[in-house]
Amino acid sequence: xxxxxxxxxxxxxxxxxxxCEIKNRITGVFGISGSGKTTFLNLLAGLQKPVSGKIIINxxxxxxxxxxxxxxxxxxxxxxxxxxxxxxxxxxxLKNLTYAHKNPxxxxxxxxxxxxxxxxxxxxxxxxxxxxxxxAQRVAxxxxxxxxxKILLLDEPFTALDKPLKKQVITFLNxxxxxxxxxxxxxxxxxxxLLLLTQEIIIIQDGKTFQPKSYIDLIREKKLLELxxxxxxxxxxYSGEIIKTDKNNGISGVQIQNSPDVQxxxxxxxxxxxxxxxxxxxxxxxxxxxxxxxxxxxxxxNQLGGTxxxxxxxxxxxxxxxDCGIKVITRVTLDSGKKLGLKTGKKVWCLFKSLAIExxx
Amino acid sequence: MTFEYCSILSFLQISxxxxxxxxxxxxxxxxSTIISVPFAITFGWFMGRYRFRGKSVFEGIIHLPLVMxxxxxxxxxxIVLGKQGFIGKLIxxxxxxxxxxxxxxxxxxxxxxxxxxxxxxxxxxxEMVDIKLEAASRSLGISPLKTFFRISFPLAFSGILSxxxxxxxxxxxxxxxxITFAGNISGKTSTIPMAVYSNMQxxxxxxxxxxxxxxxxxxxxxxxxxxxxxxxxxxxxRS
Numbered sequence: 001x002x003x004x005x006x007x008x009x010x011x012x013x014x015x016x017x018x019x020c021e022i023k024n025r026i027t028g029v030f031g032i033s034g035s036g037k038t039t040f041l042n043l044l045a046g047l048q049k050p051v052s053g054k055i056i057i058n059x060x061x062x063x064x065x066x067x068x069x070x071x072x073x074x075x076x077x078x079x080x081x082x083x084x085x086x087x088x089x090x091x092x093x094l095k096n097l098t099y100a101h102k103n104p105x106x107x108x109x110x111x112x113x114x115x116x117x118x119x120x121x122x123x124x125x126x127x128x129x130x131x132x133x134x135x136a137q138r139v140a141x142x143x144x145x146x147x148x149x150k151i152l153l154l155d156e157p158f159t160a161l162d163k164p165l166k167k168q169v170i171t172f173l174n175x176x177x178x179x180x181x182x183x184x185x186x187x188x189x190x191x192x193x194l195l196l197l198t199q200e201i202i203i204i205q206d207g208k209t210f211q212p213k214s215y216i217d218l219i220r221e222k223k224l225l226e227l228x229x230x231x232x233x234x235x236x237x238y239s240g241e242i243i244k245t246d247k248n249n250g251i252s253g254v255q256i257q258n259s260p261d262v263q264x265x266x267x268x269x270x271x272x273x274x275x276x277x278x279x280x281x282x283x284x285x286x287x288x289x290x291x292x293x294x295x296x297x298x299x300x301x302n303q304l305g306g307t308x309x310x311x312x313x314x315x316x317x318x319x320x321x322x323d324c325g326i327k328v329i330t331r332v333t334l335d336s337g338k339k340l341g342l343k344t345g346k347k348v349w350c351l352f353k354s355l356a357i358e359x360x361x
Numbered sequence: 362m363t364f365e366y367c368s369i370l371s372f373l374q375i376s377x378x379x380x381x382x383x384x385x386x387x388x389x390x391x392x393s394t395i396i397s398v399p400f401a402i403t404f405g406w407f408m409g410r411y412r413f414r415g416k417s418v419f420e421g422i423i424h425l426p427l428v429m430x431x432x433x434x435x436x437x438x439x440i441v442l443g444k445q446g447f448i449g450k451l452i453x454x455x456x457x458x459x460x461x462x463x464x465x466x467x468x469x470x471x472x473x474x475x476x477x478x479x480x481x482x483x484x485x486x487x488e489m490v491d492i493k494l495e496a497a498s499r500s501l502g503i504s505p506l507k508t509f510f511r512i513s514f515p516l517a518f519s520g521i522l523s524x525x526x527x528x529x530x531x532x533x534x535x536x537x538x539x540i541t542f543a544g545n546i547s548g549k550t551s552t553i554p555m556a557v558y559s560n561m562q563x564x565x566x567x568x569x570x571x572x573x574x575x576x577x578x579x580x581x582x583x584x585x586x587x588x589x590x591x592x593x594x595x596x597x598x599r600s
Binding site: 046072077079084086088089090100144147149 | 496502515
């Protein structure tokens with residue numbers, strides 16, 4: 001599926017220009033608060049109308065202002081999961097889920113699968129006011145999925161969720177991504193949350209949307225520098241599989257996907273999952289140290305050797321991408337950079353504690 | 362049928378003439394309410410959801426009977442729909458139908474005075490329905506009309522119900538516009554308020570007056586209790 005946008009939207013004090021083509025199954029939209037992320041989704045969904053331009057999904061024109069085409073919201077078949085969930089307060093969870101389920105008798109199997117996938121079985125009779133924020137998010141996602149939508153839009157699905165609930169929602173979203181073949185666009189002002197779902201990111205900045213790019217490319221091309229000023233912390237996100245668990249020593253080994261030579265050691269208490277389970281790993285760039293050699297007499301368990309492929313200065317620190325079989329993003333101070341003589345092509349070791357790794361299933 | 366009711370409320374010793382007044386009042390109030398409510402829902406929803414030029418003026422005109430002296434409202438109705446009125450004359454000439462001083466006039470007068478009351482309540486309740494929920498419904502592929510019946514209407518239901526009961530009570534108690542436009546014709550257009558008024562003028566009719574007042578209190582109370590019960594049922598269902 002290809003989503004193509006070329007439009008301009010403006011109000012008295014806001015402007016958004018979008019010219020991009022989305023081809024990935026799951027794409028993140030990232031920008032600071034107020035940059036227009038939700039407006040972008042609203043325009044795709046049909047809640048707002050561009051001043052001029054086109055929105056085309058798979059050769060179907062949803063909006064073309066030049067010929068006065070504007071397919072109404074209810075005919076676009078776009079499942080929209082709103083930030084505030086918007087569950088219907090007079091319907092229980094089951095009725096919310098089946099609200100737009102066109103032919104219940106034929107689609108009982110799909111309904112059951114969705115309920116199972118989102119683990120909503122115990123709450124079907126509950127009213128929206130009596131369930132938690134995480135459960136409400138799952139109901140909203142299920143409701144959108146069951147509406148026979150061709151695309152799923154998720155607006156800040158993690159906002160207002162505490163860390164355990166956020167982790168839970170991320171798990172369910174990853175499950176959906178794994179099970180359903182439906183393009184998903186997720187908006188968040190937290191890049192790290194987005195990265196746990198996708199590495200393909202559209203940036204919205206200065207009233208413009210940019211073409212989707214991989215996270216690593218965005219760092220390489222210094223596209224995140226401005227946003228970095230807003231407290232962005234570079235994270236490393238990897239997918240992998242648990243290959244061993246040493247309960248006595250409280251550690252587990254994770255084989256990184258598509259990198260047969262890279263295994264990471266994580267703290268077992270952080271996982272609670274059996275061997276062969278798929279996990280996502282999150283590691284803050286600031287938690288990665290750089291050394292010129294492997295250090296043996298140290299407690300740090302993860303030490304990966306590699307070559308610096310990208311290095312540039314941003315304010316008072318260096319942003320560094322090291323190719324260790326996996327790309328490791330790190331930040332070091334200018335002083336450390338000088339002492340170690342860091343430069344592109346130099347061989348270094350990336351060190352990070354197993355305790356610094358956060359895992360998501 | 363009338364006598365069966367009489368036996369139920371025999372302790373009040375309501376006469377047959379009084380029963381006919383009560384039944385006429387209830388009939389006029391029920392018919393007026395049934396006619397008013399669908400229009401009030403449409404109008405209230407429209408006014409609660411849309412902005413347009415001249416909206417305040419339009420609303421002001423609709424709400425006029427709420428603040429105008431009811432007798433003046435009745436007089437205006439007479440000017441418009443009376444046998445010599447500019448619309449009433451046409452109706453009489455074309456169809457041979459006279460509106461003024463008939464039960465139809467009593468119904469029209471009740472509709473005119475109760476409509477703004479129902480509309481106000483309906484409009485407020487629609488305004489309280491989160492517009493985002495309607496957008497959420499449409500984003501799920503549900504048409505605006507279905508969204509209205511499945512989201513907006515059920516969520517505004519308690520307000521619509523209150524408005525309906527208020528309107529019904531207003532119809533039941535309507536006096537000024539009715540007496541001016543429909544008259545106080547015994548057995549034809551004389552409703553409870555008019556019968557009470559007439560009885561008050563005649564010495565020795567005090568007990569009949571009290572009986573009618575008690576009946577109107579009972580009817581109003583029953584209506585309010587039913588409304589409260591349904592309202593609570595709606596609230597309980599949501600929690």
